């Protein structure tokens with residue numbers, strides 16, 4: 001059975017698209033047939049982060065409105081064979097998405113794919129609601145910061161009340177916490193919420209902690225999901241999180257500040 | 273790489289910001305055109321398929337449209353899978 005996984009947060013700019021791209025790529029690298037859908041209609045960006053922006057012909061709205069077939073709108077990744085991307089429309093607004101339209105698309109994708117990842121837009125309006133409506137699992141992306149944690153709590157409430165599973169009173173959506181942009185040095189200095197505090201407040205299982213890393217910007221500049229940068233700490237942290245998602249045990253890494261040698265402390269030197 | 277970079281422990285890497293700028297210039301050039309003019313691709317495809325279907329019985333599901341946007345030039349490749357010769361003859365006779 002295909003699993004529908006929403007990557008959501010409530011708050012904007014916390015790393016949903018970065019995480020969607022990394023997770024989709026990671027699952028596909030492990031041989032899972034994976035498709036990642038951009039639900040941010042009007043502000044599509046997943047295509048850029050995945051590096052397929054030049055190849056977008058049709059989008060999800062074209063499919064819903066019957067102007068193109070799903071197969072034609074899917075962009076097959078050239079690096080990982082089992083990975084596809086369904087872009088959002090850039091020219092229309094969120095009202096072009098309908099529940100029936102999205103349902104048809106997901107049902108059709110479920111025949112071909114193991115994982116259907118939904119990159120949610122920020123907020124709790126139509127686009128975000130549709131992105132999470134069909135979810136079996138949710139990856140809640142949270143930054144160690146008060147407003148992000150509050151918005152995550154809000155979105156957890158929405159998952160528990162307004163998802164299809166909730167409406168049909170089936171087993172609830174399986175929730176995972178993904179803490180991103182984690183800066184151990186600032187946490188140590190007491191400037192950022194501790195991991196335990198976030199966990200205590202949200203009390204959902206921790207899937208992973210992605211450190212704040214320069215490699216993320218580098219990855220987006222070149223359109224290469226950061227998980228493909230196996231040397232970077234963020235890439236490795238995403239790979240660990242994907243492994244945990246698939247049921248493997250992996251200790252959490254990059255939780256402590258890097259102890260810089262005297263040399264590095266004198267001359268600067270930054271985290272990869 | 274200057275000696276100071278060496279002491280700072282920086283690795284020499286191709287500057288990714290340049291790649292970002294180039295990618296953005298290309299994609300935005302195309303998007304700005306799209307803002308003032310309606311997207312013609314869905315219609316173009318429908319009409320092309322209709323024309324081809326007048327001559328050959330094709331499966332609309334086997335039409336693939338591939339686009340590669342470039343700075344100076346873009347290529348649009350439309351791939352239409354034609355049925356086997358036997359089926360084609362039948363289709364032609366049916367008309």
Ligand SMILES: Nc1ncnc2c1ncn2[C@@H]1O[C@H](COP(=O)(O)OP(=O)(O)OP(=O)(O)O)[C@@H](O)[C@H]1O
Pocket residue numbers: 009011012013014015016017018019040120121122180181182210211212213214216217220234
């Ligand atoms: N681990 C990280 N380290 C450093 N920067 C990061 C990290 N994760 C994300 N970012 C940066 O944060 C910004 C927002 O990321 P992203 O676009 O993934 O967020 P989003 O939640 O999808 O935003 P939106 O709500 O607008 O869709 C980007 O500039 C991205 O490069």
Ligand SMILES: [Mg+2]
Pocket residue numbers: 016017018040045120121
């Ligand atoms: Mg996003």
